[in-house]
Amino acid sequence: MVKDGEQEKRIAAEIDDFFLQFTEILWAHISSYYKRDKKTSLNITEHFIVEFLGKESFASMSKLAKIIYVAPTTMTSIVDRLIKRGLLQRRRAQQDRRKILVTLSEEGRQFYERYHQNSLEFYSIFLSALPDKGKAFIQNLQGIKGSFPYLKELFEESRKNI
DSSP states (O other), rough: OOOHHHHHHHHHHHHHHHHHHHHHHHHHHHHHHHOOGGGOHHHHHHHHHHHHHHHHHEEEHHHHHHOOOTTHHHHHHHHHHHHHTTTTTEEEEOOOOOOOOEOOOHHHHHHHHHHHHOOOOOOOHHTTTSSTTTTHHHHHHHHHHHHHHHHHHHHHHHHHTT
């Protein structure tokens, strides 16, 4: 009989391995896209910001700094680089003119749409290769995604103790 502590460690190792392998796959996908579109090659942090803003439309500098876990001054440098490359723009919030919001520029929106379409095609090919066309995969994925709020909360708590 396996003790609970040993089983938890094995599961924890599997989760760690899963995230490492999944990150490797995502990075390979992102990198292959940039090999075709060298003009807008981004690092992983810049890419995440463009993806986030593509889904959320806008964010404050403080929110971006918080989700990336960097100091506001670091976020300012990252955003400045993306503005210089024509992918982002700053604007003042209508409700509070002191607050600066970051959004995708028209070029940034086009980049996001091209990348998003490429991703959908990539994942469709992957799913079509599975025996059940991804039905079991999506069920498992939904279960994993259901755990994300708890995982995020756990990471937030662990950051407070550092």
